[in-house]
Amino acid sequence: MRLVPALSMALAALMLASLTVGAANVDLRGIFRDPQAMLVLLESRLPRTLAVTLTGAALSVAGVLIQVLVRNRFVGPDTSGTAEGAALGLLAITILAPTSALWLRMGAAALGAMATTALFVTVIRRLPPREVMLVPIAGLVLSGVLGAVVTFIGWQTDLMQYVGAWLYSGEFSGVIAGRYELLWIAGLAAGLAWLAADRFVILALGQQVATGLGLSTAAVMRLGLLVVSVVTAMVVTTVGMIPFVGLVVPNLVSRIMGDNLRASLPVVALAGALLVLACDLIGRLAIHPYELPAGLILGVLGAGLFLWLLHKRPSHG
Amino acid sequence: MIQIEGVSHHIGTAQILRDISTSLPEGRLTALIGPNGAGKSTLLRLIGRLEPLQAGRITVDEHDVARCPTGCLARVMAILGQQTAIASRLRLSELVGFGRWPHHQGRPSADDHARVAEALDAFALTPLAGRFLDEVSGGQAQRAHIAMAFAQDTPWLLLDEPLNNLDMSHARALMVRLRGLVADGGRSVAMVVHEINYAAAWADHVVAMKDGRIFATGAPAEVLTEEVLSALYDASIRVGQHHGRPLVLHHA
Numbered sequence: 219m220r221l222v223p224a225l226s227m228a229l230a231a232l233m234l235a236s237l238t239v240g241a242a243n244v245d246l247r248g249i250f251r252d253p254q255a256m257l258v259l260l261e262s263r264l265p266r267t268l269a270v271t272l273t274g275a276a277l278s279v280a281g282v283l284i285q286v287l288v289r290n291r292f293v294g295p296d297t298s299g300t301a302e303g304a305a306l307g308l309l310a311i312t313i314l315a316p317t318s319a320l321w322l323r324m325g326a327a328a329l330g331a332m333a334t335t336a337l338f339v340t341v342i343r344r345l346p347p348r349e350v351m352l353v354p355i356a357g358l359v360l361s362g363v364l365g366a367v368v369t370f371i372g373w374q375t376d377l378m379q380y381v382g383a384w385l386y387s388g389e390f391s392g393v394i395a396g397r398y399e400l401l402w403i404a405g406l407a408a409g410l411a412w413l414a415a416d417r418f419v420i421l422a423l424g425q426q427v428a429t430g431l432g433l434s435t436a437a438v439m440r441l442g443l444l445v446v447s448v449v450t451a452m453v454v455t456t457v458g459m460i461p462f463v464g465l466v467v468p469n470l471v472s473r474i475m476g477d478n479l480r481a482s483l484p485v486v487a488l489a490g491a492l493l494v495l496a497c498d499l500i501g502r503l504a505i506h507p508y509e510l511p512a513g514l515i516l517g518v519l520g521a522g523l524f525l526w527l528l529h530k531r532p533s534h535g
Numbered sequence: 536m537i538q539i540e541g542v543s544h545h546i547g548t549a550q551i552l553r554d555i556s557t558s559l560p561e562g563r564l565t566a567l568i569g570p571n572g573a574g575k576s577t578l579l580r581l582i583g584r585l586e587p588l589q590a591g592r593i594t595v596d597e598h599d600v601a602r603c604p605t606g607c608l609a610r611v612m613a614i615l616g617q618q619t620a621i622a623s624r625l626r627l628s629e630l631v632g633f634g635r636w637p638h639h640q641g642r643p644s645a646d647d648h649a650r651v652a653e654a655l656d657a658f659a660l661t662p663l664a665g666r667f668l669d670e671v672s673g674g675q676a677q678r679a680h681i682a683m684a685f686a687q688d689t690p691w692l693l694l695d696e697p698l699n700n701l702d703m704s705h706a707r708a709l710m711v712r713l714r715g716l717v718a719d720g721g722r723s724v725a726m727v728v729h730e731i732n733y734a735a736a737w738a739d740h741v742v743a744m745k746d747g748r749i750f751a752t753g754a755p756a757e758v759l760t761e762e763v764l765s766a767l768y769d770a771s772i773r774v775g776q777h778h779g780r781p782l783v784l785h786h787a
Contacts, residue, residue, distance in 0.1 A: 289622060336600045420633060422623045424615040426585055431687070432609025432637045474625040476667055480641075 278490025279408035281464025294465030302364035303334025327451035388513025415479035462520025566734035569744035583614030609637035634686030650729030654686035751787035
């Protein structure tokens with residue numbers, strides 16, 4: 219597939235650009251003679267570039283998986299209660315053990331995300347299968363309700379600032395070395411999904427076909443839930459939820475190359491990284507030397523892309 | 536051989552199957568016939584472990600379907616259910632390719648590829664192999680699903696109304712292909728069929744069901760008679776003869 223090299227090259231170019239764009243001047247050609255520039259590069263630019271790339275790639279893969287789990291294209295990790303679940307977990311650990319270690323916070327976020335995503339999948343299974351649009355609506359309602367719970371608790375406990383950073387900002391300006399590494403776990407989880415790509419394709423074909431082919435679906439469902447939850451929880455914990463990537467990118471890639479995930483997941487990951495990085499760059503350049511959050515740019519761009527998708531292909535569930 | 540012993544099934548309060556015991560012979564093409572709601576599809580789905588068994592016991596070539604691991608059963612029997620729409624955008628070649636999954640679990644060999652090509656060819660899908668499922672007609676998609684079960688290459692092939700959406704020529708081609716599998720390949724086929732004449736023309740063994748019970752079993756010449764069919768369908772049905780096989784007439 220020629221898409222992979224083309225996207226890889228584009229991503230490499232944007233990553234290079236990302237290393238040089240920002241409030242401080244970093245000239246890559248003279249980097250070894252300029253300790254100040256080297257410091258900015260290693261402590262801020264490189265971590266930020268990696269964080270954006272990992273986030274975009276992992277969230278897009280998580281989007282594919284949640285769409286497989288509920289067998290519906292119009293959901294993403296941001297509209298299935300997953301991010302709110304992670305925030306709930308984080309709130310709980312912040313209130314119960316304010317000084318807890320990072321790995322504990324991470325675990326709490328992942329557990330919260332897993333619980334609410336499992337709730338979403340359970341709710342979906344009780345819906346009549348022909349009502350395609352009920353699935354995204356149920357997801358939005360669940361996200362809304364859980365979001366309200368998070369806000370209420372945050373408000374009562376004076377933690378609204380945290381809640382805002384987890385759920386509503388989605389930006390990378392705070393990323394420095396030592397504060398983004400959790401995202402590698404998200405990247406690893408997404409890689410794990412690729413190893414089971416065939417199983418997810420069979421799962422998407424439905425219970426009947428999966429059983430006929432001798433796949434035990436429960437284990438695959440659990441793996442999918444795990445990956446979606448871990449990816450989302452890591453993103454929420456480190457940079458805050460980024461909207462739309464997990465919804466739009468899987469749909470775009472599916473339109474072009476179909477749903478054979480073994481071939482398409484790498485493209486999904488690359489395209490997601492590319493999209494989020496482009497949005498982050500636009501955010502950094504639009505009002506230079508100040509910044510707009512990448513999540514904001516993505517919201518605008520993603521909504522446009524999604525409307526275009528709906529218009530191009532109206533009725534295929 | 537498929538052994539069915541004392542199988543009952545209910546959905547909610549509705550009794551679908553009532554204490555069914557029969558066997559489907561090995562190396563034969565068996566047709567399940569009967570009026571709507573007789574329980575044919577349910578029985579086939581129970582054999583294919585698409586539904587959990589509520590009462591009784593079913594074995595396929597000595598494998599107990601309630602006990603055997605599902606991955607092991609997938610190498611003993613392939614089942615094609617009545618298709619509900621598949622939302623995945625897969626190319627026909629990819630869909631048929633998944634028929635080999637029980638054998639290779641994600642690492643297809645040259646032999647697997649050859650069998651997929653053979654299955655595509657057998658159902659005249661080679662020219663469509665690169666098309667997506669949502670870009671072909673209902674009949675073409677149906678053939679792709681049958682080809683997928685065919686590629687699974689199991690001793691038993693269970694098909695629930697495989698003739699749905701197929702035109703006359705493709706329906707006949709499918710029956711010829713199934714006949715060949717049984718006669719030359721030593722495989723066994725069980726299929727639910729609504730158009731009785733396909734059973735009359737091609738089956739070796741007929742299982743007639745009514746109201747969740749076995750109504751009659753035997754060779755087509757024994758079961759597809761005016762007397763049995765009229766009682767089975769509660770309608771006066773005439774049966775003629777064509778090339779030594781029963782021919783059920785629609786205009787009585």
